[in-house]
Amino acid sequence: MTSPSAATPQQSVGSVAGVDTDALRNAVSAAFGTTMSQLKDLVSIPGIAWPSFDPAHLDRSAEAVAALVRGAGLGDVRILRCDKEDGTPGGPAVVARREAADGKPTILLYAHHDVQPPGDPALWESEPFTAVERDGRLYGRGAADDKAGIMAHIAAYGAVTQVLGEEFGLGVTLFFEGEEEAGSPTFRTFLETHRELLRADVIVVADSSNWRVGVPALTTSLRGLIDGTIDVQVLEHAVHSGMYGGPVLDAPTLLSRLIATLHDAEGSVAIEGLVGRDEATVDLTEAEFRADASVLDGVKLAGSGSIASRMWTKPALSIIGFDAPAVDVASNTLLPRARAKFSLRLAPGQVPADAMEAVRRHVETHAPFGAKVLFTPGESGNAYLTDRSSAAAAFAMWALGESWGVPAVEMGIGGSIPFISDLTDLYPEAQILVTGVEDPDSRAHSANESLHIEDFRNAVVAEALLLARLNSEGLG
Numbered sequence: 448m449t450s451p452s453a454a455t456p457q458q459s460v461g462s463v464a465g466v467d468t469d470a471l472r473n474a475v476s477a478a479f480g481t482t483m484s485q486l487k488d489l490v491s492i493p494g495i496a497w498p499s500f501d502p503a504h505l506d507r508s509a510e511a512v513a514a515l516v517r518g519a520g521l522g523d524v525r526i527l528r529c530d531k532e533d534g535t536p537g538g539p540a541v542v543a544r545r546e547a548a549d550g551k552p553t554i555l556l557y558a559h560h561d562v563q564p565p566g567d568p569a570l571w572e573s574e575p576f577t578a579v580e581r582d583g584r585l586y587g588r589g590a591a592d593d594k595a596g597i598m599a600h601i602a603a604y605g606a607v608t609q610v611l612g613e614e615f616g617l618g619v620t621l622f623f624e625g626e627e628e629a630g631s632p633t634f635r636t637f638l639e640t641h642r643e644l645l646r647a648d649v650i651v652v653a654d655s656s657n658w659r660v661g662v663p664a665l666t667t668s669l670r671g672l673i674d675g676t677i678d679v680q681v682l683e684h685a686v687h688s689g690m691y692g693g694p695v696l697d698a699p700t701l702l703s704r705l706i707a708t709l710h711d712a713e714g715s716v717a718i719e720g721l722v723g724r725d726e727a728t729v730d731l732t733e734a735e736f737r738a739d740a741s742v743l744d745g746v747k748l749a750g751s752g753s754i755a756s757r758m759w760t761k762p763a764l765s766i767i768g769f770d771a772p773a774v775d776v777a778s779n780t781l782l783p784r785a786r787a788k789f790s791l792r793l794a795p796g797q798v799p800a801d802a803m804e805a806v807r808r809h810v811e812t813h814a815p816f817g818a819k820v821l822f823t824p825g826e827s828g829n830a831y832l833t834d835r836s837s838a839a840a841a842f843a844m845w846a847l848g849e850s851w852g853v854p855a856v857e858m859g860i861g862g863s864i865p866f867i868s869d870l871t872d873l874y875p876e877a878q879i880l881v882t883g884v885e886d887p888d889s890r891a892h893s894a895n896e897s898l899h900i901e902d903f904r905n906a907v908v909a910e911a912l913l914l915a916r917l918n919s920e921g922l923g
């Protein structure tokens with residue numbers, strides 16, 4: 448295998464690594480008017496997978512997507528669903544597959560066709576379910592998240608099959624989920640049920656963001672998550688604070704002292720045994736972070752290293768709940784017991800079970816004044832790190848840079864995409880690429896969601912280039 452070239456700072460003319468970049472770019476552009484009008488049609492369907500919304504719209508959304516897939520030349524299109532745990536049906540997924548020619552890899556292209564509810568209509572400058580172009584952006588619910596992801600896959604597939612014809616031998620599976628915004632309740636069951644149908648060597652998840660308008664990104668790391676509760680008990684029962692206060696501290700005070708040991712003086716997580724790295728290749732300025740996170744003037748930032756690494760590749764611990772009497776009903780007693788819930792974001796490379804044990808060890812060995820500490824583990828989810836040495840990741844970085852004419856960056860997400868760990872569990876050999884059509888102004892999930900139209904065109908071109916490069920070079 449020839450080694451993949453790095454992202455190029457300028458769009459090259461003609462052909463690179465056996466890929467006719469000009470022909471693909473032209474094919475995407477020639478069809479782009481159609482692509483945009485198909486995207487607008489999809490935006491007009493309010494397919495929301497939450498139980499309180501009419502499922503008929505979601506079915507209509509699946510039918511519309513299936514028709515587009517058929518139009519792109521994939522004949523065997525199915526609308527499939529699994530039941531939820533309570534026996535009610537999950538959201539309709541659209542799946543289509545073409546088999547790989549001998550020796551060619553198979554790529555699965557994922558996006559979701561369900562959308563978030565519109566929220567307060569008064570906050571929208573135009574109707575949420577009528578796609579409208581303004582200032583180079585397309586506004587509407589789902590215009591970015593994630594109907595543009597669906598259209599990027601369909602349009603890229605259309606361009607590459609048109610340009611390469613018989614030479615295009617990749618196996619391609621389109622997998623368009625219909626319940627992502629409702630938390631993907633049947634995703635795991637769906638994968639287990641259709642494991643062979645969805646099997647692939649490379650999986651492209653088009654549901655993330657680029658770094659900013661004009662700068663493409665591959666999302667290469669996602670943090671994991673654990674949570675749990677810490678219960679501190681100090682007395683058998685509440686007692687009068689005037690009679691007994693002094694020789695013994697109350698439970699909220701002791702719990703607070705315990706919580707205070709979870710971070711060191713600079714605000715880094717102080718639990719022994721957690722992993723973290725400072726390796727981000729892009730960063731935010733402190734001013735950008737303060738503005739985005741609405742940090743009040745005078746509040747100092749916590750932790751050390753680049754701001755991006757503090758958000759993406761280091762652990763972050765928050766107290767997200769605290770049980771103690773409400774201030775309005777507080778009485779003068781020493782409280783016997785207090786409880787807090789913590790949430791700990793995990794750096795890629797951290798095994799959640801190890802982190803849970805590390806927190807347990809920490810709170811049990813730091814019990815202040817010998818208070819009784821009860822630790823109860825909660826939920827956990829895996830972190831994710833792209834194998835950046837893989838051919839697929841290198842080709843994706845090349846394709847993004849080539850399409851935009853600007854080097855692609857690797858970015859992380861401080862949160863998680865829970866279904867990524869289901870994909871890695873069921874397809875441990877697959878190389879997963881997290882791409883996206885959003886940018887920091889897309890406001891996915893909020894009012895006035897929008898898509899940057901030129902970046903969307905670049906995203907389609909990049910995916911067509913990726914498909915063509917995988918077709919010509921395989922995975923080595």
Ligand SMILES: [Zn+2]
Nearest residue numbers: 592593627654
């Ligand atoms: Zn999404």
